[in-house]
Amino acid sequence: MKQEVISFEDIKQFQSRSEQFHPLSWYRDMLLNEPVSYSETSNTWNVFKYKDVKRVLSDYEYFSGEGDRTTTSVKISEDNFSDNKVHTMTLDPPNNRKGRMLLASAFTPRSLTNWEPRINQVAKNLVDQLDADEVIDVVQAISTPMPAIVMSDLLGIPSPDVQLFKNWVDILFLPYKKEEEESIDQKKNIAIQEFFTYLRPIITEKRSNLDDDIISDLIRAEVDGERLNDKEIIEMTMAILGAGIETTSHMISTTFYSLLYDDKNLYTELHTQPELIPNAVEEMLRYRFQMGRRHRTVKKDHELFGVKMKKGDVVIAWMGAANVDEDMFDDPFTLNIHRANNHQHLTFGKGAHFCLGAPLARLELKIVLENFLKKFSKIEAMPSFDLENNLTDAATGQTLTYLPLKATK
Ligand code: HEM
Known part of the structure; x- marks a missing residue:
């Protein structure tokens, strides 16, 4: 089924990219004045309060993930895909059960424990390349490469092919633009074909030499006597990439932005008390993952x-707004890494579709921060940096294309 993408601009037009990057004043206004509102231009309901967002995301008696309109702006042409259990995100319980269980077999706590040293090595290699007292562009140096390298390593893609793999990922998840829909779809279709052709022999090889990686886990996975065929494994791989790369890059960039601009003492605090990092990660996900x-x-x-x-109406649940709802979080518009309940943010969703990659995303951010803090005792923003001119449209809303800083050993 070809879905219609609901354009963000039809719901809200911001004055600037920076305003959209962190739309707290809009959220404040909507939470106060129009917590449940109808937008004529987008033809959607919009809900903002924590308890309502939670309900919309998780109550499948009333709200379905199936439907022909979507907010997912990184859409891959559906023509190439089978309509089957692989599409967990667009199936309601109980139909999503099998696909979710098969996919979840690659994201067990055991996998995460095994992955930690590998992720640490990736982060360490990236941070090792950085020099003190020189301008470091965090986007280029860490946020962009880290999730792609981690995912290709965890999937079991041979390391010489990481760049090839990253090029496909960049094309596959080009954000949706109404006016360029046809040419973007064309590029994506070519990348999909190439990706399928590339991955098939790797899967065949792994079937006879199972290893410790996600593709091998997907080959091993069995639910009710059913296993995944090659095509389904490739589709699941793409779903994982689609859900996990851009989001994680955005999370890393916004966290560094926050350390530089939201609270200038926070980096020093984390440097002297690294045990605060896990709670800082949650607060960043609550406060800075805003779209x-x-x-x-x-x-x-x-x-x-x-x-x-x-019946048939579309409802948009704004997790970013729910995360600053004062009925849930005290003094919600302040970044506070000591907040006791910040892990209750809805950034990873709620209910039957709760993000399967949440533990991995959290781990990646924690490890990046640990490595950075270990090497550098101080970071400072560059006075010439102009936020408005360093943002771009992305599935995650406005995301940073450049974020310079200077770090001291
Ligand atoms: C900061 C990073 C991330 C954010 C904010 C995020 C957010 C989300 C959200 C909100 C959902 C629920 C969608 C819904 O209810 O309709 C979701 C689902 C999902 N996410 Fe993530 N995600 C992140 C990283 C990852 C990573 C790293 C992976 C995998 C490597 C991943 C894999 C998935 C999958 C497979 C689903 C679908 C689960 C299902 O439908 O059963 N995500 N994610």
Whole structure:
């Protein structure tokens, strides 16, 4: 099924990229004045309060992940894909069960423990290349390469092919643009074909030499006596890439942005007390991962939020707004890494589709910070940096293309 992408601009037009990058004043306004509102231009309901967002994301009796309109702006042409269990994200329970269980077999706590030293090595290699007292562009040096290298390593892609792999990833997840839809789809279709051709022999080889990587885990996975065929494994691999690369890059960039601009003492605090890093990671996900939103389609007429929603209506749940709802978080518009309940943010969703990669994303950010903090005692922003001119459209909203800093040993 070809889905219609709901354009973000039809819901809200910001004055600038920087405003969209961290739209706290819009969220404040919506939470206060229009917590459940209808947008005529996008033809969608929008919900902002924590408890409502949580319900929309998790209550499958009323809200479905299936439907022909989507907020997922990185769309891969569906023509190449089979309509089957692989598409966990667009199937409601219980139909998503098998696919989710098969996919989850690659994301067990054991996998994560095994992956930690490998991820640490990737982060260490990247940080080792950085010099003190020179301008470091965090986007180029860490946020962009890190998730792609980690994912290709965890998938079991041979290391000489990482750049090849990254080029496909860049094309496959080019953000959706209405006016360039056809040419983008064309590029994506070519990249998909190349990716399939590249991955097939790797899977064949792994079937006879299982290893400690995600593709091998997907080959081993069995639910109700059913296993994945090669095509399904490739599709799952692509789903993992689509869900996990850009999001993780964005998370790393915004965290460094926050350390430079939100609270200038925070880097020193983390340097002297690295045990605070895990809670800092949660607070960054709550406070800085701001364009989080997911769509659902109304399954039956109801009046759950004091308005009449009709079967077939689309509802957008704004996790970024829910994360600054003062009914849930005290003093929500302040970054506070000591906040006790910040892990309850909704950045990774809620319910049947809760992000399978959440532990991996958290681990990547923790490891990047640990390595950076180990090497450098101080970081400072560059006075000439101009946020507005260093942002670009992305699936995650506005994301940084450049973030310079100077670090001291
Ligand atoms: C900061 C990074 C990330 C964020 C903010 C994020 C966010 C999300 C959200 C909000 C959902 C739920 C979608 C819904 O309810 O409709 C989701 C699902 C998912 N995520 Fe993530 N994600 C991140 C990283 C990752 C990574 C690193 C991976 C894998 C390597 C991953 C794999 C998945 C998968 C497979 C699903 C679908 C689960 C299902 O439908 O059952 N994500 N993610």
